[in-house]
Amino acid sequence: MESREAPEGRSSPVWDPEQYARFAAHRARPLADLLARVPELPAGTPRIADLGCGPGAPSSRISARWPHAHVTGYDNSPAMLRRAETHAGPTADGGRLDFAAADLAGWRPDTPHHLIVSNAALHWWPDHPRALPAYVDGLLPGGVLAFQVPxxxxxxxxxxxxxxxxxxxxxGRLGAAHRGADVLEPAGYVAALAGAGCETDVWETTYQHVLPGDDPVLEWTKGTALRPVLTLLADDPEARDAFLAEYAAALREAYPPGPYGTVLPFRRIFAVGVKR
Incomplete structure (x- = not known):
């Protein structure tokens, strides 16, 4: 899930599951690539947390990978959790998928976990690298912390x-500092996870998403990076439309459409830590 925090001192953004799902196949690819690198989990019925579960479909993919596990997806968006609940229930091999509201900045495991996953969510609160040792502390020996961030x-x-x-x-209404200062380069996550007592597997990938339709990069950002702006302008449709028109024009110049669609390069950083 991509987006978890409003500008400093402002209310949290309101999420739109329908808008987020417009590019579901593209957004699902990084999670699939992340899960493919998760090694065998410790023995026993796996206890798994999905931090920033969004509309629930990503958590369903985790349950499909470990169908005998108890998977809990956590999110702070009521709209996303309502959609996620449609995926809740028993799983194919005697496991269970459920969801809970949580402020992920303060979330800590209440029982030892086999796996903690976060798909495009950790970057939405400040200084998330400081939370990594606490997540590792909440793992069983041999347990796994796996995440990806833009x-x-x-x-x-x-x-x-x-x-x-x-x-x-x-x-005056929307000004904010540039985001992303707390996202580390790959070597930084190697150091953070190794320092927390993990064997590490860290890499990066730049996806070349080919998006269809008119102004597709604008539509992509409406599901993620634009949510704080859309929330702040929700009571002023005229201003909202004016802002979107300006932003759309700039995006069309930066990402010109081609005969096959519009290419959106998207770099992501992946990290898998196995607790020693």
Whole structure:
């Protein structure tokens, strides 16, 4: 799930599961690649946490990988959790999938876990690397912490959004510091996980998403990075539409459409730590 925090001192963004699901196949690919690198879990019925579960479909994929596990998806969005509940229930091999509300910045395992997963969520609260040792402490020996975070905060989609939010017309309502300062480079996650007592497997991938339709990069960001803006302008449709028109024009120039669609390069950083 991609997005978990409003600008400093402002209310949390309101999430739209339908908008987020518009590019579900593209958003699912990083989770599949992450889970493919998770090694065998410790013996016993797996206890698994999915931090930032979003609309629940990603947690279902985790349950499908470990159908005898008890998987709990955690999120702080009521809208996402309502959608996630449609996936809750017993799983194919005697396991269970359920969901719970949680402030992920303060979440800690209440019982030893076999696996803690986070798919595009950790980057949405400040200083998330400091939480990694606590997550590792909550694992059984041989347990796994696996996560991926966007590494694209210098991409045009983010730079243009930051620039527009802080332009004279908008900065009084929307101004915010550039995001992503707390996302580490791959070597930083190696150091953080190794220092927490893990064997590490860390890598990066830049996906070349080919998106169909008109203004697809705008539609992509409406499901993630634009949520704080859309929330802040929700009571002013005229201003919202004006902001989106300016942002869409800038995105069309940065990501020109081709005869096969619009290419959105998207860099992601992956980390898997196995507790020694």
């Amino acid at each position: 590494g694209n905060f210098d991409a045009p989609s983010h730079v243009l959004l930051h620039r527009l939010r802080n332009a004279p017309r908008w900065r």
